[in-house]
Amino acid sequence: MKLARVALLAVALAACKDPAIPDRAGVYAFADTAIIGVDTSVTLFRWPTNRLPVRFWADPRSNMRFLIERGITVWQDQFLYGELRGVVVSDSTSADVIVFWADSVPPDVPPDTTSASNACNGLTTFDYDTTGFTLSGPVHVSLSVLGGSPATAGQVQACMRRVAIHEMGHSLGLLRHSQFDEDIMFGSPLVDYPSRFDRRSVEVLYHSQPTVQPPPP
Amino acid sequence: MRADGRLGGWAVRATLIGLGITAHPPSRLAAQVSFHVAVGARYSSTLVHDSVVTAFDLRPALAPAFLVSVRDELRPGWSADVTLDVAPSGLRRHESSGSFDAGSFTTVAFTVGLRREFVPGVSARAGVGGLRYLADQTGVFREGSGGIFPLGSLAATYAVPLPFAQKHQLEVEARYDIHQFITPALRTEGFNASRPVHRVAVLIRMGWGKS
Secondary structure (H helix, E strand, C coil), X not given: CHHHHHHHHHHHHHCCCCCCCCCCCCCCCCCEEEEECCEEXXXXXXXXXXXXXXXXXXXXXXXXXXXXXXXXXXXXXXXXXXXXXXXXXXXXXXXXXXXXXXXXXXXXXXXXXXXXXXXXXXXXXXXXXXXXXXXXXXXXXXXXXXXXXXXXXXXXXXXXXXXXXXXXXHHHCCCCCECCCCCCCECCCCCCCCCHHHHHHHHHXXXXXXXXXXXXX | CCCCCCCCHXXXXXXXXXXXXXXXXXXXXXXXXXXXXXXXXXXXXXXXEEXXXXXXXXXXXXXXEEEEEEEEEEECCEEEEEEEEEEEEEEEEXXXXXXXXXXXXXXXXXXXXXXXXXXXXXXXXXXXXXXXXXXXXXXXXXXXXXXXXXXXXXXXXXECCCHHHHHCCCEEEEEEXXXXXXXXXXXXXXXXXXXXXXXXXXXXXXXXXXX
8 A cells, every 4th residue: 555655645635736837028119011001911920830841942052051950950859749840852843942152052071160250141032922911932042141241161161050050040930130130030140049139039920920922832 | 577466566566666656565466467458549638839920729639659668566456556557649730721740759657556346347547757858850849848747647447248258357447647748849949838738548457357
């Protein structure tokens, strides 16, 4: 009976109240807003659950595929409950997000993280249909080496790692920049990974009701 | 299995004594050991209740359960057992808008229990042990599974009174267990306490050896 008592005690102890839901303060604005006359138009986009995994096509040159696979892992790891999944596809015509090198292709060398040099750039473009509330095609992301930058190839690669994650954040629906340089979604990203505020923001985004739909599959 | 049908009896007895569950007077060393396997289905309560914009639950899907036990009769009507319980399961996020895939995991639980037969064919079991979640390092398990959680279990067993069933020691068992769940990733997220997880399984059990 000793064992039975221990078991009953364990049951009683375990049946305590539920833990409190954590506070998620610090979310930054991620939706675009436009005031047209008296109306405020909110552009809130995220990939819906029925469109997962998000299909990324990576420019086959240099180490773009590595950068995108790494970015997918980084963003997936921000979620606790499977809200986002991504995959790299080999056919650009079936991709949701197309990532390519603009201008020059940087060599695939080990990153030099000794300096947070601003050596590269990125641009994410959404194309809308005539309603403005549905994407007309895949999201395009371009990465480029800044012309005239004195950065070494290693510094360019370190920059590309940051900017690839940053631009992929845009392609996932974080449409605006954070005002804080500790966040990967800061205008000129200085950090290597998303911060807790990036995580909270993308979590909130993926539980929010979008106003913009993805392109037809 | 040994020729006399006493499958690993000394090992079982040593485990039970080592765990301090019960004391065996020398006169009980001839107790009977039997081997049991069970399969069934298990329901689990919510692992995580959270709210991001809207409230939602993370809950295992209804899943199969596989149990292996070695049971040692201590005296008429009483037996002790050690049980390994393995249950692979999908993980679902339940929101107001629907239910969505959130990964998968397998639980492995080890318990020691004491069983008493109250009336012929009907017995109850109480047990304690530990449970571990095995999963890829994603989602709530991205920083690890949280180690081994203490587990308490209760079960009621009914031996089917049919000749075929008695020959194969067929039993129907309803099993309940409870443990506290939290993972390092949930702590990082801001959860500061674990949550009780209740599991209920209905099992068909088959046995070999002396019962």
